[in-house]
Every structure is written in structure tokens, then in C-alpha cells.
Amino acid sequence: MSIDIILYAVLALVAGIGIDRFLLRRLFKSQEVMAKNKAKQFLKDAEAQAEILKKDRLLEAKEKFLQLKAEHEKEISQKNQVAAQRDNSLKQKEQSLNQKIENVNRKDQELEAVKQNLNKQLDIVETKKKEVEELKNEHVTQLEKVAGLTAAEAKDQLVEQLKEEAKSQAMASIKDVIEDAKLTATKEAKKIVVQTIQRTATEAAIENTVSIFNIESDEIKGRIIGREGRNIRALEAATGVEIIVDDTPEAIILSCFDPVRREIARLSLHRLVTDGRIHPARIEEVVSKTKKQLEDEIVEIGERTVIDLGIHGLHPELIRMVGRMRYRSSYGQNLLQHSREVANLCATMAAELGLNVKLAKRAGLLHDIGKVPEDNPEIPHALLGMQLAEKFKEHPDVCNAIGAHHDEVEMTSIISPIIQVCDAISGARPGARREVVESYIKRLHDLENLALSYPGVEKTFAIQAGRELRVVVDCDKISDQQAETLAFDLSTRIQTEMTYPGQIKVTVIRESRSVAYAK
Structure with missing residues (x-):
């Protein structure tokens, strides 16, 4: 019935028909009741x-x-x-x-x-x-x-006896070791040294430094001296060489510590005498040209030397110093010839021993480079050469070999003893060097006096140009074992205290003689 009422109301509204208020109230009331019922039902649910x-x-x-x-x-x-x-x-x-x-x-x-x-x-x-x-x-x-001795005295005697026995046994052991080394090491070393010397060709004659200028006649001396000595003074001032004109026939002496200056003076004098024009202006011009020519020649000699030896990468200043060696001598032996000889010896010996041949040859050429600097400082030439080599970035083994070839520094490379040995071979061979008579006699006297300083020594003789020392001892004061000890001590002192070429053989002679006469 409620649905019908709703529909009726809807239709009435659509048709524009009025609806009774009572019906509307009833309608809304029924709806309210229904809503309440639904709400209650919803609450229950x-x-x-x-x-x-x-x-x-x-x-x-x-x-x-x-x-x-x-x-x-x-x-x-x-x-x-x-x-x-x-x-x-x-x-x-x-x-x-x-x-x-x-x-x-x-x-x-x-x-x-x-x-x-x-x-x-x-x-x-x-x-x-x-x-x-x-x-x-x-x-x-x-x-x-x-025994008649106290325990301390007996102990001291026993200790002394044991010391003597130990010393004798030690000397015997040393002798055995030395003999064994001689049989093995010396044989091989001699073989290598002999092969090295045989494979190196060198000149037998030595080259001396020129210090005398020869002239054709004594008339040229006056022209060289000049009016009131002006020519000779100009020549000495330009070259730094002292020119001595004396009564020596057809000769003028050139005196100077620097061999290069002496060579410049000799060449300049030769040009002036050949040209015939000798006056101060001409002297200065000729000396200047000669200096330039000699400097170029020094560099050329150095370059030719390193090329001949097959040495590469050498500093230009070292090449110039190698060229200056041509005008430097040591005991009459030309320094450049000596250095070339040492370089070849070192290369040969290094090849025999299986070492670096190039480094050995390089060190052999440069080992005496400290002898040719122009300033000449007051230090040994080996140390100066080592400093120069280090300055110009040479190999450390080369630097050590240069500095150690006279034992100024400790050897740290295997090349160093080779340089020392080859330097001794080149300087000690027959005909290589000459020695001043005074220094030679003094060296012989020093050898004999060194041996005479030992007790029990009667006589000493330095023979074979100082290469052998014979010592005669008193047989009553020195026994056979003490003679062996004396020879060993003498050789050690000579090696450490003296400077000499090659080696020195020490021979101690002890003998006893009994003489009787039948009448």
C-alpha cells in the first residue's frame, strides 16, 4: 500500500495534480517507521x-x-x-x-x-x-x-812456551797456505798476465818531453833576444815559459812546469825563426795562432784516441784532457801512450776473465786523467781523476777504478784491481820509464836501511835495480823460523811504506861456517 501511495504521489506531481496534505503526512510517517525498522535491523546485524x-x-x-x-x-x-x-x-x-x-x-x-x-x-x-x-x-x-818456582812463575813459563809453539805453528800454517796459493792462484794469474802482455803490442822506446829548441847558428840567438831583450821578454810574457839563452851551442832551453805551454813556446819559436820576422807584435800574433792551433790539435788527438780504442759517449772535456796527455810524461813515459797501453791491457785481461771489456778499457784510458788538469790542485792525481769522472757522469765502477788504482780509496768493483795490475805492467816493463839517478839511489838506500833496522841483520844488498833485496843475518841470533818471519815482515813493510815499480823479492840468508886449519 505504501508503494501505491508513493507511485500515486509521483504521478500526481508529474500530472500537476495536487496531493492532499494528509496523504503526504501519512506517506512521510510510514517512511520514518520503515527507516527506524531498517536501522534497528541494521544494528542487530x-x-x-x-x-x-x-x-x-x-x-x-x-x-x-x-x-x-x-x-x-x-x-x-x-x-x-x-x-x-x-x-x-x-x-x-x-x-x-x-x-x-x-x-x-x-x-x-x-x-x-x-x-x-x-x-x-x-x-x-x-x-x-x-x-x-x-x-x-x-x-x-x-x-x-x-822445582824452585812458584805456581805463577811456572804458569808464565808455560804460557810463553805455548805462545812460541803457537807462533811457530802459525808461521808453518801461513807458509803452507802461501805455497798452496802459489801453486794454484799464482799459476793462473801468471797465465792471464802473460797472455795479456803477449797480445798487446807497444813501443819499446820511451818518448821524452821536448825542452830544448835547436837552432842552425848562434846568430839567431841575438835576433830572438832582440834589442835590449824586448823580443825574449815579449815571448816569455806571451807563452809563460822561461827562455834560457846561454853558451850552449845551437840550442835554447825552454823551462816551464806546464808541458803544453812549453810546446806552444817551441812551435812559436820554430815559426818565428822560419819566418825571420821577430818583433813583439809578430810574437804576440804567432803565439796566439799557435795556441789556437794547439788547442784544436789537442781535441783532435783526444777524438782520434777514443775512436781508435772504440770508446763512445765520452764527455768533450774528458776528450780534451785525453788529448792533453800527449804533452805530459811520467818518468819519461808519455802519458797518452801509457794510458792507451793500459786500456788495451785492461780490455784483454777483462776478456780473459769474462768481465765487461768496454768498462775496463774506459777505466784504463781515464785512470791517469787527474795528471792533466790546468789548475793542478794539491790532491793525489787518482782522487782528482775520480772527482773529474764523477763530475762528468762516468760509470761508478770506472770512477772507483780511477780512484783506487793507487789504493787511495777502497776497491768496490772487480775492474779496480785489473786497472791497478795493468798500470803496474805498463809502467814496470823494461824500457817503459826512466828514473832520476838521485831518487833511484835513495830508493835503494831506503830498502837497505829498512832491513838493517831489524835486530840480528848483519848486511843488506839491494840488487837487480832494486827489484831484489838480500838480507844476511847472524845465525846465532836468528833461527830458521825467525828468518822466515823476518822475510814476511820485511815484504809487508816494503809493500806498505815504500813506493816502487813492479815487485821486490826479499831473500833472507842464514848460514853457519866452521873453519879450522891443519898445521
């Missing part, structure tokens, strides 16, 4: 649904609680098991410790017993020791009475 949800949540909470409870009980059970295991382990360890403590206590008791036993034995030993000491003192006293 909601309460029922809420009750169902509540029961579900309670069930879920109970299940979760039961699950957590079970897990907690399980975890507690596991922890209890672990704690029980730990308790069992601790109990076992405690039992083991107790057992060990008992063992330690038992061992302490045993050690205490052993200690007491040892103390007893030590007491016995101490007693025995005192008895032995008393017996020893009695025996020493009896021996001192019998």
Missing part, C-alpha cells in the same frame, strides 16, 4: 557481525598465545639442556683439575724428596772438593819446593 568478529579474534589470540607458549617452552627446554650440558662439562673439568692438582701435589712431594737427596749429595761433593783443594795445595807446595 551489526551487533551479530561484531560478536562473530570478536569470537574470531579471541580464537586467533588464543591460538597465537598457545603457539608462543609452545615456542617459549621449547626454548626453555633447549636452554635447560644446554645448561645441563655445561654443568656436566664443568663437573668433568673440575674432576680433571682435581686430578691434576693431586698429581702436582704428588710430584711436589717427589721433587722435595729429590731436592733433599741432592742437597745431601752437594754436601758430600763440597766436602770432597775441599779435600781435593787441600790435596792440590799440598801437591803445589811440594812441586814448588822441588
